Amino acid sequence: MAGSRPHVLTRRQFTTRMVAAGASVGVLGPLLSSCGGGDDSSSDGGGGPIQFWKFVAENDDPQIEAAIKRWNAEHADMQVKFQTFPFGDYTGTKLTTAFAAGNGPDVFWISPGAFLNYVNTGVSAPVDDLVDKNAYNPASVAAVSVDGKMQALPFEIEPVALFYREDHLADAGLEPPTTWDGLFSAAQQLTAGERKGIIIEVAPGPYQNFTWYPFLWSAGGEVVNDDSTESALRSPEAAAAFDLWGRLVTEGYAPNDNATSTTDIGTLGRGETSMQVCGFWAIAALQEQFADQPIGVIPIPAPDGGTPVSVYGGWTQMLNAESPRLDAAKAFTKWLWTEDDVFPEEWACRAGSKFSPREAVNEACNDVFGADPHSVFADRILPIARAEPRYPDQVVKAVGDGLQAAMFRGASGEDAAALAADAIDTFLSSYQGAPLNPETT
Numbered sequence: 328m329a330g331s332r333p334h335v336l337t338r339r340q341f342t343t344r345m346v347a348a349g350a351s352v353g354v355l356g357p358l359l360s361s362c363g364g365g366d367d368s369s370s371d372g373g374g375g376p377i378q379f380w381k382f383v384a385e386n387d388d389p390q391i392e393a394a395i396k397r398w399n400a401e402h403a404d405m406q407v408k409f410q411t412f413p414f415g416d417y418t419g420t421k422l423t424t425a426f427a428a429g430n431g432p433d434v435f436w437i438s439p440g441a442f443l444n445y446v447n448t449g450v451s452a453p454v455d456d457l458v459d460k461n462a463y464n465p466a467s468v469a470a471v472s473v474d475g476k477m478q479a480l481p482f483e484i485e486p487v488a489l490f491y492r493e494d495h496l497a498d499a500g501l502e503p504p505t506t507w508d509g510l511f512s513a514a515q516q517l518t519a520g521e522r523k524g525i526i527i528e529v530a531p532g533p534y535q536n537f538t539w540y541p542f543l544w545s546a547g548g549e550v551v552n553d554d555s556t557e558s559a560l561r562s563p564e565a566a567a568a569f570d571l572w573g574r575l576v577t578e579g580y581a582p583n584d585n586a587t588s589t590t591d592i593g594t595l596g597r598g599e600t601s602m603q604v605c606g607f608w609a610i611a612a613l614q615e616q617f618a619d620q621p622i623g624v625i626p627i628p629a630p631d632g633g634t635p636v637s638v639y640g641g642w643t644q645m646l647n648a649e650s651p652r653l654d655a656a657k658a659f660t661k662w663l664w665t666e667d668d669v670f671p672e673e674w675a676c677r678a679g680s681k682f683s684p685r686e687a688v689n690e691a692c693n694d695v696f697g698a699d700p701h702s703v704f705a706d707r708i709l710p711i712a713r714a715e716p717r718y719p720d721q722v723v724k725a726v727g728d729g730l731q732a733a734m735f736r737g738a739s740g741e742d743a744a745a746l747a748a749d750a751i752d753t754f755l756s757s758y759q760g761a762p763l764n765p766e767t768t
Contacts, residue, residue, distance in 0.1 A: 336499060364493055365437060372767060377409040377656050380432040381642075391680050394663060394670040405655040407434075408745040431649065433656040436642045438716040440533045440723055442471070445645060447760035451478040452648035457661040467684035469765040470714035471643055479643035482664050482674070484682040485607045486639040486704060488714040489628065490592060493621040495601040503623065507542075507571055507630045510602075516582035517601035524580045527572060528589040529734060530722075531727035537640055537715055538589070538604045539730060543568040544636040544713065545629035550726060550751070551718075555763040560729070567630060569747075570740025573733030583735070596620055606640065607704050611680040624703050626711060627765035637712035640743035641681070676701075682709060718763055725750035 379395070388411060396406045410432075412421050418438065419590075425431045426448075437445060445451050449700040453476040460468050460477070467481040489510075491503055495517055504510040514524030528535040543550070548564035551557065559565070587594070592609035594600050596617035604627065613622060626635040644664070646656050664671055665685070675683045676692035680701070683689050689696060689705075696705045729747030732738035738746065 332545050375652075376406040377434060377652050377659055378432040379407050379409045379434040379659075380417070380422070381411055381436040382414045383411040387674075387679065390670065390673050394667060397667070397669075398659060398662060402659075405658060406653075407470075407659055426647075426649075429649075431647050433647050433650040434646055434660060435647070437645045438533070438642060439470070439640070439717045440720060442643070442645075442717045443477065443719055443761055443763070446473055446478045450645075450648060452646040452650075452653055452657075453477060453713050454480045454646060454660070455658070457657055458625050458665060462685055462687060464684040464686070465652075466714050466765075470717065472766050473761040475618060475766070479645040480660060480664060481641060481643045481684045482671075483641040484639045484684055484709070484712070486637045486708045487541060487604060487606045487680070488624050488626060488637060488704065488708050489602060490595055490605050490609060490622055490624050491597060491602045492598060492600075493623050495598070503625045504602075504628050505625075505635075506628050507567075510628045511571070511580070513573065514575060514602065515578075518580045522598070523582050525604075526576060526585065526589055526594055526600040527575060527581050529576060529581075529585060530588070531724075531731055533720075534588065534590060535722050536718075536723055536726045536731060537638060539568065539572060539726075540638045540713075540716065541627045541636050545627065545633045547633065549756070550716065550722065551763050553764060555755065555758075558751035560723075560726075560744045560748040560751070562744070565744040566740035568740070569596075569672055569729055569733045569738075569743040572730060573738070573740065573743065576734040577737065592617075595622065607682065607708075608680055610700055610704075613700075624700055624708075626708050635711055637708050638715055639682075639709070639712040640715045657702060714765065716763070717765065719754075719758075721754040722751055722763065725754070 381391075384744065392409060395409050399406050411417075418441070422431065422435060422441075423444075431450065452564060455477050457480065461480070467484065468477060471477050471479045471481055489503075496503060498512075498514070499516050501513050501516065504513045510525070517524035528538050540550075543565060546564040546568050548562055548568055549559040552559045554555070576583050582600075585594070589603060589605060590608070591604065592605050592612050593616065595603040595605070596613060598620075613620070627637060629635045644660055646653060650656055671685065671688045672691050673679075675681050675688050676695040682696070682704070683692075695701055725747045728750065729738075729743040732746055733740060733743040745766060
């Protein structure tokens with residue numbers, strides 16, 4: 328069932344395209360230092376198992392391994408070899424190095440921040456023939472589409488919200504905040520001793536930006552303009568969002584250094600903070616570790632006159648267009664996420680806490696998603712969520728530099744926004760590739 332093999336990119340071609348597409352020197356360093364040789368390509372002419380790569384996730388990988396075991400038992404001619412790598416290695420240079428050497432996997436997971444690098448270099452294979460787009464969340468389809476073709480398969484939706492300690496707010500005589508002013512005032516009143524009123528992500532990187540975007544969007548701001556030609560951050564709305572996060576840290580109501588990533592809801596569960604910006608995935612941890620703690624969840628507050636907005640993240644499954652096993656990789660991917668009777672539902676709600684972009688899966692999970700605390704996300708947060716932007720790492724870094732300036736260097740919101748905008752404009756002036764903003768549906 329092997330497909331015909333397209334032209335294989337050499338190391339030099341792949342690296343050159345990655346640079347033109349916007350991949351950073353930090354990601355490509357190992358390639359730039361070794362691209363002077365001959366044309367490296369995979370020696371596999373089409374035989375062997377389907378290579379499936381992702382990062383290590385101890386809670387999730389057993390479900391994937393069980394599904395692959397079922398697939399392999401029924402498909403002797405299309406066996407899948409599943410490999411995982413430490414998160415830092417996988418999101419660092421593991422994939423780029425493999426593809427540059429002509430040894431990229433057939434199936435792999437990709438984040439929104441790396442998505443365009445692999446689309447712009449021609450690595451991704453369209454997956455429109457695997458799914459019924461009408462059965463999928465339109466925003467999820469748009470987020471992975473370029474020129475009307477889906478370049479990866481979305482399989483999870485994890486929106487972000489504000490979690491809070493009901494007991495802390497009650498003791499202070501406070502209601503859950505619904506506006507920025509209310510949020511800032513609550514953070515101020517709830518800060519006492521070593522306990523901070525709120526915890527936000529202060530470490531620069533994609534996750535920090537991810538949790539800040541709802542603040543920007545609820546104020547009416549955007550990172551880049553509609554046609555991806557220049558930054559849209561030189562605006563009062565963007566300045567206000569930078570300023571809010573800056574003041575929370577500089578005035579001492581949010582910690583300036585977090586012991587762990589704020590993806591971990593444990594800080595709130597242990598009562599070390601009163602409010603925390605976190606995502607849907609936190610529900611599983613709360614139920615397992617802090618079931619006796621009084622914790623509520625609400626949409627992220629908006630500025631006065633603004634509309635609350637959330638953001639949802641989620642990895643996607645991409646197929647290697649260069650693969651000699653592309654047809655087999657497509658068959659496996661279609662089975663895993665749309666045909667298997669067990670795995671999609673298990674991934675979403677039986678073993679995990681993730682909405683699916685397929686409404687049929689969410690309906691099958693209604694016994695979970697329809698009950699508290701999942702129902703708050705289903706009813707109030709998912710409907711106002713936008714997909715995580717697919718910005719290249721230069722844009723991610725520019726936004727992060729603006730946040731760092733506001734939180735740690737005393738920059739005003741306006742100055743922080745200008746700092747980020749200048750860097751984004753410099754990058755976009757030479758960017759060659761697909762639009763940064765997803766196609767409208």
